Amino acid sequence: EIVLTQSPDFQSVTPKDKITITCRASQFIGNSLHWYQQKTDQSPKLLIKSASQSFSGVPSRFSGSGSGTEFTLTINSLEAEDAATYYCHQSSSLPFTFGPGTKVDIK
Amino acid sequence: QVQLQESGPGLVKPSQTLSLTCTVSGDSISSGTYYWSWIRQPAGKGLEWIGRVYASGSTTYNPSLKSRLTISIDTSKNQFSLKLSSVTAADTAVYFCASISTWYSSVDYWGQGTLVTVSS
Numbered sequence: 485e486i487v488l489t490q491s492p493d494f495q496s497v498t499p500k501d502k503i504t505i506t507c508r509a510s511q512f513i514g515n516s517l518h519w520y521q522q523k524t525d526q527s528p529k530l531l532i533k534s535a536s537q538s539f540s541g542v543p544s545r546f547s548g549s550g551s552g553t554e555f556t557l558t559i560n561s562l563e564a565e566d567a568a569t570y571y572c573h574q575s576s577s578l579p580f581t582f583g584p585g586t587k588v589d590i591k
Numbered sequence: 592q593v594q595l596q597e598s599g600p601g602l603v604k605p606s607q608t609l610s611l612t613c614t615v616s617g618d619s620i621s622s623g624t625y626y627w628s629w630i631r632q633p634a635g636k637g638l639e640w641i642g643r644v645y646a647s648g649s650t651t652y653n654p655s656l657k658s659r660l661t662i663s664i665d666t667s668k669n670q671f672s673l674k675l676s677s678v679t680a681a682d683t684a685v686y687f688c689a690s691i692s693t694w695y696s697s698v699d700y701w702g703q704g705t706l707v708t709v710s711s
Contacts (some may be wrong), residue, residue: 516696518695518696518697518698520698526703527701527702527703527704528638528685528687528698528701529701530697530698530699530700533692533695533697533699534695534697537695539699540696548710557696562676571637573638573698575691575695575697578651579640579653580640580655580656580696581640582637582638582639582640583637583639584637
């Protein structure tokens with residue numbers, strides 16, 4: 485089973501900040517890495533698929549990059565509504581696995 | 592846009608079988624565009640992929656749950672279902688049904704989730 489780790493675990497930021505969240509895979513996964521946003525008491529929502537492709541309707545301030553074993557999610561000019569936990573997910577091999585999440589708090 | 596809605600009991604006794612159904616709207620479950628999947632999340636914790644079913648009825652399960660798990664599909668009702676047997680308190684979680692793109696394998700759409708508590 486592929487293990488995903490995320491850093492940081494938690495980040496407190498102010499509006500208009502830029503943040504970068506890193507996801508590392510325990511083995512090579514190509515670009516089979518996706519990012520989700522989960523707000524409190526809501527289901528997750530897809531932000532980025534295949535490492536760098538934005539999902540339909542996602543604001544342009546969200547972007548993804550990386551391949552192989554290291555990936556990043558960048559949020560430019562953070563807004564208050566971006567307070568959430570962000571998860572990465574690998575679909576390179578079964579069973580699919582998720583990272584432990586990065587909680588982003590807006591000051 | 593695909594919409595998914597979970598339904599089923601919110602309380603299950605230990606050793607019994609947890610049964611949930613997901614009703615899909617906005618797409619035919621037979622279209623072949625998606626795998627239909629279950630994912631769960633214990634309170635305050637991360638996400639665990641449970642398994643998936645394709646329109647053909649073909650299934651893939653998480654090995655950690657495989658011995659207790661059945662996922663099935665009913666194309667006539669545009670629904671798919673989860674059965675998890677011999678449950679314990681460790682199976683208490685919010686259960687999400689979801690659609691996984693057959694092209695990218697991303698989880699494109701999620702249901703709102705339903706809390707299932709295992710307790711006597």
